[in-house]
Amino acid sequence: MEFSSQAGVYVIDTQTLPVHKKKVRPLSKQGEYESRNLWRHVTNALRLNDISTATEHKSLLEGKQREEEKHRKDKGLPFPTKYFQRSGEISSWVYKGQSSSSKAN
Template identity: 45%
Template sequence: IYFYFSLTGCVTCLDHDEHYILTFPNGYGRQSLSLHTCIYNCRSILTVPWIELGGECSISCSKTGYNASIIFHTKPFYGGKKHRITAEIFSPNDKKPFCSIEGEWNGVMYAKYSTGENAVFIDTKKMPTIKKKVRKLEDQDDFESRCLWKDVTYNLKIRDIDAATAAKH
């Protein structure tokens, strides 16, 4: 399964009045669907299927000039690791990164600074889970995601596929 969409997001740092524009990686579902994909993608039948991120992304702040290039590496057909990520962070107007990052996007990422210092950049396994804050359905506009998809979600939860399909139209 191959999902492709192109979105740009904006993260606002209120304390510094900074806006970071970011792009997102592609998402891939690794699942054996036919003889062709079985031959092409045998890892799906030999291991547990997984969701994989792949492609290039960027993060930039027009106010500070800082930017980052990020690559989500897909697992090679033979060998290699899943969930790999590499990134380079640049100061304004610099062509050489002051920090390079590598690791797993869902695990530990390590930073290597231009000063020669190495450190753990982030360990996602040790990060606390923060519960999402969502407004009540009656306070949402008609086209906000949870309001728009509430009937589909409900019918999927009660395993009524026909009603869920009908609710999409």
């Protein structure tokens, strides 16, 4: 993998990096709109190599998300966020909680 920054171009050989197991709450403890919960039917179908069922569930999910966005737009409602809020007119985002540096003080 190659990326660049102001300091230069870097290449990382991802094959040599250690693999870390994800720490994810069980689906039963996830909220309705958490990603793994939303996409569980697509994921299960893909694990079974059932592409048509995965595609069907993906289309249903994305269609529902489009309808929800249209509803918010029609009503002038903002997208509900949990961790960030829009700040100023330039559409920057600010973390709603305390930063790790402010917790130490």
